[in-house]
Amino acid sequence: MTGIATILGVETYAVGAADEGIDLEALQEAIQHIKEQGKTPRALYLVPDFNNPLGTSLPLAERQRLLRIAHEENMLIFEDNPYGMLAYDGDSFPTLKALDQWGVVVYLGTFSKLLFPGLRVGFMLADQRIANEDGEAGPYLAQELSKVKSLISVNTSPVTQAMIGGFLLEHDCSLKSSLTEKKRYYRANRDQLLQSLEQHFGSDPVLADRVSWNYPHGGLFLTVTLPFVLTPQLLQQCVQEYHVIVCPLSFFTLLPGRERQVRLSFSAVTQQEIATGVARFQQFIRSHTSP
Amino acid sequence: MTGIATILGVETYAVGAADEGIDLEALQEAIQHIKEQGKTPRALYLVPDFNNPLGTSLPLAERQRLLRIAHEENMLIFEDNPYGMLAYDGDSFPTLKALDQWGVVVYLGTFSKLLFPGLRVGFMLADQRIANEDGEAGPYLAQELSKVKSLISVNTSPVTQAMIGGFLLEHDCSLKSSLTEKKRYYRANRDQLLQSLEQHFGSDPVLADRVSWNYPHGGLFLTVTLPFVLTPQLLQQCVQEYHVIVCPLSFFTLLPGRERQVRLSFSAVTQQEIATGVARFQQFIRSHTSP
Numbered sequence: 001m002t003g004i005a006t007i008l009g010v011e012t013y014a015v016g017a018a019d020e021g022i023d024l025e026a027l028q029e030a031i032q033h034i035k036e037q038g039k040t041p042r043a044l045y046l047v048p049d050f051n052n053p054l055g056t057s058l059p060l061a062e063r064q065r066l067l068r069i070a071h072e073e074n075m076l077i078f079e080d081n082p083y084g085m086l087a088y089d090g091d092s093f094p095t096l097k098a099l100d101q102w103g104v105v106v107y108l109g110t111f112s113k114l115l116f117p118g119l120r121v122g123f124m125l126a127d128q129r130i131a132n133e134d135g136e137a138g139p140y141l142a143q144e145l146s147k148v149k150s151l152i153s154v155n156t157s158p159v160t161q162a163m164i165g166g167f168l169l170e171h172d173c174s175l176k177s178s179l180t181e182k183k184r185y186y187r188a189n190r191d192q193l194l195q196s197l198e199q200h201f202g203s204d205p206v207l208a209d210r211v212s213w214n215y216p217h218g219g220l221f222l223t224v225t226l227p228f229v230l231t232p233q234l235l236q237q238c239v240q241e242y243h244v245i246v247c248p249l250s251f252f253t254l255l256p257g258r259e260r261q262v263r264l265s266f267s268a269v270t271q272q273e274i275a276t277g278v279a280r281f282q283q284f285i286r287s288h289t290s291p
Numbered sequence: 292m293t294g295i296a297t298i299l300g301v302e303t304y305a306v307g308a309a310d311e312g313i314d315l316e317a318l319q320e321a322i323q324h325i326k327e328q329g330k331t332p333r334a335l336y337l338v339p340d341f342n343n344p345l346g347t348s349l350p351l352a353e354r355q356r357l358l359r360i361a362h363e364e365n366m367l368i369f370e371d372n373p374y375g376m377l378a379y380d381g382d383s384f385p386t387l388k389a390l391d392q393w394g395v396v397v398y399l400g401t402f403s404k405l406l407f408p409g410l411r412v413g414f415m416l417a418d419q420r421i422a423n424e425d426g427e428a429g430p431y432l433a434q435e436l437s438k439v440k441s442l443i444s445v446n447t448s449p450v451t452q453a454m455i456g457g458f459l460l461e462h463d464c465s466l467k468s469s470l471t472e473k474k475r476y477y478r479a480n481r482d483q484l485l486q487s488l489e490q491h492f493g494s495d496p497v498l499a500d501r502v503s504w505n506y507p508h509g510g511l512f513l514t515v516t517l518p519f520v521l522t523p524q525l526l527q528q529c530v531q532e533y534h535v536i537v538c539p540l541s542f543f544t545l546l547p548g549r550e551r552q553v554r555l556s557f558s559a560v561t562q563q564e565i566a567t568g569v570a571r572f573q574q575f576i577r578s579h580t581s582p
Contacts, residue, residue, distance in 0.1 A: 007439060118450045152443060156411070157448055
């Protein structure tokens, strides 16, 4: 997103996240700051459900508040929701799009995380009307964006679209019900990861109070907070000597403050790999933590 | 191309074609004109082999001259070559890229016209070096464009790439030799089309001297010049009453002068359909031509 914004010469501004998703106080400060510079905030991009990399979900009340802010500021919200259907503890929250009474949300979906990434097919709901020259409601934003897309990518391959069509036909045209098996697999992985973290870090006399993690209710990621900054050198050592790959959150954020945090993924791994990986990661962390 | 240029705010300038491809006199006039406006021509886009919609091929001497012009004007040539491998009367001319001794040509290829369109996979040869900040040769243009593409399209589907890979493995990794059957089919269609045109127009007492066409040595298209302008109304009549679809060249060009010309395609049709189509088209043309 920041890459494409740079190409298009669109200025971006990073807003931090709190424990359960985007920090609305920080958002309002950012809006204020942008306005004081004589600029107008146009759009907000976020992943409210089972965020990558954080694993957080924005609570319902915050969703309502966020929508009101966007409405009042005349700002679009790009709601990117690749993981919303991967909820492991009951349903996920209603999407921003479902709660949107002002038409401020553009919803981005993908089949990549639910079927397989190589399809490279996504979709967008953009039912906002574009004003005509005479100020009246013109074509839908989706129509205009389709034109641009057709020029940039010469359309999406009908072969991969047909594969998705076939998959949906095989599952009574319900993506959600087709995910039962995958969700079972991922949920078991999530539980294994939480259990392994508790076992190896939570009961370690040195690390117990110095390592913490969040509890993702869906998606594929979890955040761990470490006692020290995982520098590129330390990361390399972790990979080479302990054969464990983790992703520092600094790879994902434009803001400071997450230097001691890493993302753990639990998607394309076995429970055994998770158990082994966490055990090794604990040994690595332990070797760099003084008692 | 003009669409994407518009989106990017890149100004374009149309250059006419002569009987055998781009008109180099017109090109030089255009360059002169652009410079007189205080601007610099940066790049030229063209389809030198079996052009769509014209069916023309730029002769060898003209290719050499075009390359020299581009070199002298410090201008890139985007050589789009979807049809070059579909040569029916011996080999096609060497590509501009093959003749390029100055590194002025960026070559664009596609598997769509040779395997099937739904794959939506193409390729680009861009071996120009980009100057670093200190003026030295930096990364290849292809590398930089790959980065931009990865941000815009999140990469090309590996599924469709794998289909092409499998096809190539089945044909000893030779795209050219895999086309033998297709070329036979298209060549027979081309010959049928030429024969039908001769039969229906060439021997018509009224139309013989008033309808002409070119002889494409490859590709999928041919140009016919009519005694009158095929207006949208006439085109609709041709489709509705004669069930023949032809494409006015005005659909493809930004310049005047081709209002009496149409493109005939001979790719996804049978020889019988070609014969029937030309016979009907002749009746339509005849009905609008006074003796």
